[in-house]
Amino acid sequence: MLRFLGRRVLYMFVAFLCISLVTYVLMKAAPGSFLSMNFQEGGVSQVAGSYNVSPIVMQSLVSYYHLDDPWYVQWFYYVKGFLTWHMGTSFEYPGMKTTHIIDTAFPFSFRLALMAVVTALIVAIPVGVITAVKENGWADVSIMFIAMVGTALPSYVVAVLLIVVFALWLHWLPVIGYTQWQDYVLPVLSLAIPMIGSMSRYLRNSLLDQLHSEYVTGVLAKGGGMRHVVGSHALRNSLLPLVTVVGPQLAGLMMGTVFIEEIFNLPGLGHFFTSAANLRDYPLIMDSTLLYAGVILIMNLLVDLTYGVLDPRIRRSFDMG
């Protein structure tokens, strides 16, 4: 198990380096960025001129970003900066470190995502179990139809539909603001509904696979009831395929917040990211991308570990090598 863990962490590190390299290259290649100055003619003074900055300031920026060093040194400092949480300053908010923006905005987004996940799990697991046990009954068919609709729509379309119904027609819930708990209902629901759709569908299907497998007959033959079958056998086994889909979904959810924050005007990292993208605030773009990449990698690692916990076959095969 330890060896497996070590290998996964090593792999994660390699993947992280690759991602950072790609973002770094993209950043260097970006047109109109002073960061790409070692591709440009004329050196520091020329670039400083074109940015209307004094050559002295420019020179300090250049040495700050190690722009006079070869690319791999720059890359090294870039990664080191991220890992030690000492990244550059934002273009858009001068004097503000990107880490500061991230420090305040990321927890907000993360909380939003977490609330959505918890809501989704709370709803999806019972729904999945009920529909699977009542396979092809009217409840199953109708719930699964609704779930399919939910799956098909992206969170921001759900958000719009929710706004139309609950804010516009019924005036039940507010749409703007982030101070009272009611403000969070619609954003969290918009994120959760597509997830509830897909998670309950996956859980139902994987639970059905389990319920149709022969060992269930084995449990029944021993005198067990449906309670035993689901509770102590099938549900646990069906979580394994669920984890496979939930992992990447969580990662996607972290990004889904970008659009929800945009629609509901919430001050999450996604919101800053969007404006950074529109305003070409490269340091902020790159740093938040790296952060999201890190979050996704950690999620994937957790998924792999969960596999090991849930499935003894995998656990034992890891032990062997």
Add this chain to the structure above:
Amino acid sequence: MEVNDLVIRFRRDGGVSHAVNSVSFRVYEGESLGIVGESGSGKSVSVKAVMKLLPKHAKFEGGDITFAGRSILPLSEGAIRHLRGREVALIFQDPHAYLNPTKTIGAQMVEPLLFHRMATKSEALVQAIDLLRQVGIPSPELRVKQYPFEFSGGMLQRVMIAMALIAKPKLLIADEPTTALDVTVQAQILQVLRRLKQERRMSLILVTHDLVVAANTCDRIVVMYGGRVVEQLPSQALLSQSQHPYTRGLIACTPSVRGERTLPTPIGGAPLNLRRPLPVGCLFAERCPHCMERCRSESPVLKTVALGHEVACFLAEPQTSGVSA
């Protein structure tokens, strides 16, 4: 245990499958009964029906099953659960499929006792280890902590037997328990089954496609074809006194490692397609070498030709010489 005129159909996607078309058999206390038939003969469905373990789209369309004088079909799910595992236990063809791959052998073995609240977990585990030793599994204390995938097929089938016996059932139903195993292992498993049946004085129903296995293991044999019983007789009478053309055909088909090296005489034609409407008359008529006009219009019923010997064929004749049943 008694099964009478059982009819089971599967309805799925608009089609009807005539899985069991009137089956009757009885097992007495301490007796072993072999149910023999080829695939699609309804033998597995019949015995799973005994414990109502069929999927939802299976419908009982007639007949009756009684166990120890009680009718089973009207029983509620809760009531039938009291019988399962405690009174009647089952073992299946593929032990790897019939065990949960993610739970240890020990945890699954004690379940019959836990479900019926017959022991605490730790007591149950002691019993499980003891039983594993009885079915011939070396170092059972270690084995209970292992998972099904760490066992070979033969070993796992022993585990299944031990698990089935843990709640001391009166009847053990073994559904093709040795089909997936190598011959040497098959011989071992059958021996274990025979020994435990003797020791525990329970009844045994052995479902198999192999006439020889059934004849060697059981006291009595029921031969099924197309979801009907075509012949029922004591094992000793099988070779010499069986009368149904299908039973005779099966005997003739079975290859042997001894005696004359001649090709077996095949039964012509294809097995009955149970998804199509059933033919009128004898279900075996199409493949029968002795088929008469009457067989195509009229369905033969089981008639007694000797003590404990019934045949569903118009050509069957009563035995005059005494046969020991």
Add this chain to the structure above:
Amino acid sequence: MLSCRATDEWGERVTQEPLLRLDNVTKQFRTRQGTMTAVDRVSFTLVRGEHLGIVGASGSGKSTVIKLVQRLIQPTSGDIFFTGVDIARMPRAELRKWRSKMQAVSQNPYASLFPNKTIGQNIVEPLLIHRIGSTQERKEKAMALMEKVGVPRNQFYAFPHEISGGQQQRIAIARALALQPELLILDEAVSSLDVSIQAQILHLLASLRGEFDLTYLFVSHNLAVVRLICSHVAVMFLGRIVEMGPIDAIYEKPAHPYTKALLAAVPEFTQGEEEAQVAAASEPPTPYDLPSGCVYRTLCPLASDRCASEQPALQALAGGRLAACHFAQV
């Protein structure tokens, strides 16, 4: 090379022309758990008109031998001669020619038939692959073969999943015959069938043998079935041939203890005779962790010190038989 052919009479008249010869063939697989020797120095010669059965339990390497003969996998060492030509290391492009002379029928007919093609097209397929004949000729030939194996012509456009298992196996046989092979490899070809259908297929195989001048290499775990089709038998245990020779002699008086155990375990109508001696429960050794000396010694009632230290070689016994046991004698 095709000068002399045997007539088909249960392999009674045998020519000396070897159709297939395996010479010290070994196949090892590298897996997570280490190196596994699936086939260990297997040698045998199959003469035209002889029919060799290979029997053994699951995991004995018999299926691997078949794959090696077909060159679906490459042997780790050793030579395979087919019609006198070494095919073990032949480049793939060249192998094509030889493969048409050696066709196989596998255990699971449904899985081996092309699921997206009708059964008629399935028989046409090998002809298409080798670009033999015109469309019409190919169809005619397929129809003729369907009739030969006993499937009505009007089933040409049925799909494999629409016909019964017995029919599927007939089609698989017809497909194998389309290229007019000399060697027909039967890999558990009747194991998945019910006895009544199995008997039909065995009859079919027996009649085709003469009609198409076939030599059979028949792998099966069913000793009784092998006996009906083959003239010779090789018994395998954990990748090694432990006994080999004419089938009647071996079945009557097996020399190797494993062969004895195998034959004793085959269920027979005993009519209340006393039960055959059955070995106590013990796990056979795994191919990852073979015992020293004789591989069978951990299960063998005769095992002695010599068996642990010295691996018995296949030695010739009377009557053209070979056995790998220190105690073998006839």
Add this chain to the structure above:
Amino acid sequence: MTEKKRTMTTILWGRLRRNKAAVVGGCFVLFLILCAILAPVIAPYSYTQSNFLATYQGPSWQHWFGTDELGRDMLSRLLYSLQTASLIGFGAEAVELTLGLFLGAIAGYAGGLTDTILMRIVDIVYGFPSLLFSIIMVVLLGHSLFAILIAVSATSWVGMARIVRSQVITVKQSDYIQAARGMGATGWQIIRRYVIPNSLGPIVVAVTFGIPANMMVESALSLIGLGVEAPTPSWGALISNGDQAMFSFPYLLIFPAFTFALTLLSFTFLGDGLRNVFDSKSTQ
């Protein structure tokens, strides 16, 4: 019944026709594609034609779906955004399919080291925050249709590559491929005659689900102002536009949101139907 010539396609087609949701979804998809192609013909107005005398008009006979803040006809803008979405949806899917088929098939068929290396790359790309990556690509490449096409397909091809690979491996290990090799079929014959036809099912399904997914990414990008350059209309832009004016002029939000939702739904129903058809292939 079996005497007539039949192919697998006709059988699958017959099965698909029995699934009502899939048929409705499929018809609607066809209808949408027709609308997208014929947008210049059937749109009552040009999507750029503004009319400052008729801004913020509710739905009427002249303007079925009303007009926006510049007095542009919403129906026409919706039709053209459907065109944009289809171009991106199908175009990006074509890119993904090409890349995915190529790399997935190579990895699956070659196996060994090639497979390991390719799949490691796929794994790493899979770990990318794909939407953010698309955003960065748009930032770098600009707002052209082509740039967005690249941005949308830049990371999503890995999913296709994985499906193709696993499908190829499943088919490759099947008995009938062994049989074909035993018959003496060449590698190319095996790929063309057996591997491709038999692995098509899940790929077709993945494509059907991939197109709406691409449309989603496209609209997401335009939602945050990174879509195709204005004034070319796009769903995301229409939605974000409507979002700003939703309390006074809800129809500006409702119509684009509902048509978009309907489009995605019909693709999903079609895909779900196709999946059922291919799943039940072997079990009749």
